[in-house]
Amino acid sequence: MVTLVARGRTHHEVAEELTLSLSTIKSHLSRIQDKLPARNRVEIAAWAWENGIVG
Numbered sequence: 001m002v003t004l005v006a007r008g009r010t011h012h013e014v015a016e017e018l019t020l021s022l023s024t025i026k027s028h029l030s031r032i033q034d035k036l037p038a039r040n041r042v043e044i045a046a047w048a049w050e051n052g053i054v055g
Contacts, residue, residue: 001028005041006048 015025
């Protein structure tokens, strides 16, 4: 999921690709934000690129 966000996918696109509901995607991204030093999905994407999660 972090990889998809880092590649610029929207919540809807991530949900469709992972065959999950939109609310599940939002919930997971919220939890990821809480665990990372991230205030929003842009910072999640930046973290992923900086830490080699996306290549």
